Amino acid sequence: MVEEFSFINWIRGRTDLDAENFPVGPGDDCAVMRVGGQLLLVTTDQCCDGVHFVLQQCGARQAGYKGMARSLSDIAAMGGEPMAAVATVAMPRGMDDSQAEQLYLGLRCAGDAFRCPIIGGDVSVWNNPLLLTVTMLGRPxxxxxxxxxxxxxxxxxxxxxxxxxxxxxxKHLSFTPRIEEARELVFRYPIHAMIDISDGLASDLGHICRESAAGADLWAEAIPISTEAAGREDPLAAALGDGEDYELLFTLADGDAKKLLADQPLEVPVTRIGTITAAKELHLLGKDGKVALWVETGFRHRT
Amino acid sequence: MVEEFSFINWIRGRTDLDAENFPVGPGDDCAVMRVGGQLLLVTTDQCCDGVHFVLQQCGARQAGYKGMARSLSDIAAMGGEPMAAVATVAMPRGMDDSQAEQLYLGLRCAGDAFRCPIIGGDVSVWNNPLLLTVTMLGRPxxxxxxxxxxxxxxxxxxxxxxxxxxxxxxKHLSFTPRIEEARELVFRYPIHAMIDISDGLASDLGHICRESAAGADLWAEAIPISTEAAGREDPLAAALGDGEDYELLFTLADGDAKKLLADQPLEVPVTRIGTITAAKELHLLGKDGKVALWVETGFRHRT
Known part of the structure; x- marks a missing residue:
């Protein structure tokens, strides 16, 4: 079976982009291309019934909302704001007009909240579950x-x-994409690296480390655990590995972080959870001070 | 069940775009937006196993080729050239690495032929048939x-x-998108309206007429019928309704058309098949000179 990350790495190895026109290719939250002297962010994400949502449980409107919100989260992760989106929908035969309309209204609900119009799309009907794809354009x-x-x-x-x-x-269906938060962070502080947490803190910090040729010390005690995860048998494992938090994970210089943490300029709290190291290894530092070598696992979407 | 065109019309009725930044919204072959002083073409299309191809018959490489070629055809239909594409793939669990690689190579084969790099994408695995979506950006x-x-x-x-x-x-799997032909036409002649034939000549001419608030007289005898359709019981009906020809259907002033038809500047023949009328009706003119009121039907994708 195809393993997503190794397949994407295989693709990256075959991608040879003109760096002037395409400063960022596959492997970040968005690709970046130069259009008319402006940098354009491009991201595309699919939402599949049975993987990213369960239509029978959440309804078409929520599925549409999530489809748009996922792409908005990718734009936020680049320190960007959205400009426009296009959406495709493969509908199960038997889906009725009112469900289709709810799906569109869900897409619009998320898009309208961040002034991101839907400017085009494609609709097919097939004998299989619902799948929607959103491609979004934005600017830094x-x-x-x-x-x-x-x-x-x-x-x-x-x-x-x-x-x-x-x-x-x-929350994975109804989260608010961190567009406003990203804008505030990028305007006020020199952010060095950023990603949205979709695969899970462990996995997504791994992406930052790999792309930055760095490592990390994570402070187990400092990781902010959700109310939901706090009730679980292993709350820390949930916070590290569940994924689909759609929060921003980012790094900045120690001094700038001190200012940010004192300011707390966002409507959501910002927490420092560790330090980037030169070790090219990931460590989890527990309360006994012991360093646990930490193997990245990360969340994989399950059907 | 959702009817594609009426759903798209419902969406268009709810779309209120800022015309300065978004000169063309849903309902043409591409949307058009202004980025950094340049007009950007945006199109998105999905290819579903069982609808647009049958994976078991055509293989993953051909499916990938078609996915990219369909979007190229939309860019051509706007008189555009491609700049970049992003692709998403929902893979059936059990698809192996070599099939996934063939799929990507098929996408690349079509893209590389027209200098259209793949700059990003998204891969999911699910328990359903293959679906791929290509979003393409271009410029006029x-x-x-x-x-x-x-x-x-x-x-x-x-x-x-x-x-x-x-x-x-x-041909619906292996066609050459008419990018070069569209460029030649647009450079050399004042083309008024254009579309690529995906739904079928009848249906796609209907799109031009509706959007132009016009009608058309089609000359039955003049319609160029493929070798494949010529062997059918009703070759004319096949040429009018089969769809997925991915040829260019366009209009231009009578005098310019005379020059174009004399020049025959393309590697494929250009044929005049009728005249745009003020009638807001579509007529098929048969060899007996009789005018048959012609009801638009057009091709619908079938599973």
Whole structure:
């Protein structure tokens, strides 16, 4: 069976983009291309019934909302703001007009909240479950987008909100994409690297480290655990591995982090959870001070 | 069950775009947006196993090729050239690495032929058939894109190549997108309206007429019928309705058409097949000179 990350790496190995016109190719939250002297962010994500949502449980409107919100989260992770989206929908035969309309209204609900119009799309009907795909275009709010590859040894690792249990609490369907938070962060602080937490803190911090050729010390006690995850047998494992939190994970210089943490400028709390290291290894530092070599696992979508 | 065109019309009724930044919204071959002073074409299309191809018959490489070629055809239909594409793939669990690689190589084969790099994407695995979605960005080769809405009474209606039987001949999988032909046409002649024939000549001419608030007289004897369709019981019906020809259907002033037809500047023949009228009705003119009121039907994808 195809393993997603190794397949994407295989693709990256075959991708040879003109760096002037395409500064960022596959492997970040968005691709970046130059259009008319402006940097354009491009991201595409699919939402499949049985993988990213269960239509019978959540309804078409919520599925549409999530489809749009996932792409908005990717734009946020680049320090960007959305410009426009296109959406495709493969509908199960038998889906009726009112469900189709609810799906569209869900897409619009998430898009309208961040002034992201739907400018085009494609509709098919087939004998299989619902699948929707959203491609979103955006622009960096600062001069340059924030990449996964910008982390520097000594950087503070910070996260917005709290982590874990998103699949159970329903946050994975109804989350607010961190567009406003990303804008505030990028305007006010020199953010070095950023990603949205979709695969899970462990896995997504791994992406930052790999792309930055760095490592990390994670402080187990500092990781903000969601109410949902706190009730679980192993709350820390949930916060590290559940995924689909759609919070921002980012790094910045130690001094800038001190200012940010004192300011707390966002409507959600920002927490420092560790430090970028030169070790090219990931360590989890527990309360007994012991360093546990930590093997990245990360969340995989399950049917 | 959802009817594709009425659903898209419902969406268009709810779309209120800022015309300065988004000159063309849903309902043409591409949306058009302004980015950094440049007009950007945006199109998105999905290819579903069992609808647009049958994976077991055509293989993953051909499915990938078609996925990219369909979007290229939409860019061509706007008088555009491609800049970049992103692709998503929902893979059936059990699809192996070599099939996934063939799929990507098929996408690349079509993209590379027209200097259209794949700059990003998304891969999921699910318990259902293969579905791929390609979103493509392009730019108009002239100052403005060619829309469906530009047809004028008295315009000649022309078509590239020959029509019908694409599903049987396999052309619907292996066609060459008319990027080069569209560029040549747009550079050399003032094309008023253009579309690629995906739904079928009848249906797609209907799109041009509706968007242009016009009608058409189609000359039955002039319609170029493919070898495949010529062997059918009703070759004309095949050419009118089969769809997925991915040829260019366009209109231009009578005098310009005379020059174009004398020049025959393309590698494929260009044929005049009728005239745009003010009637807001579609007529098929048969060899006995009788005017048959012609009801638009067009091709619908079947599973």
């Amino acid at each position: 709010v600062a001069a340059k987008p924030i990449l996964r590859s910008g982390a520097v040894t000594g950087d503070a690792i910070c996260v917005t909100g709290s982590l874990g249990g998103s699949q159970v609490s329903g | 080769v002239a100052a403005k894109p060619i829309l469906r809405s530009g047809a004028v009474t008295g315009d000649a209606i022309c078509v590239t190549g020959s029509l019908g039987g694409s599903q049987v001949s396999g």
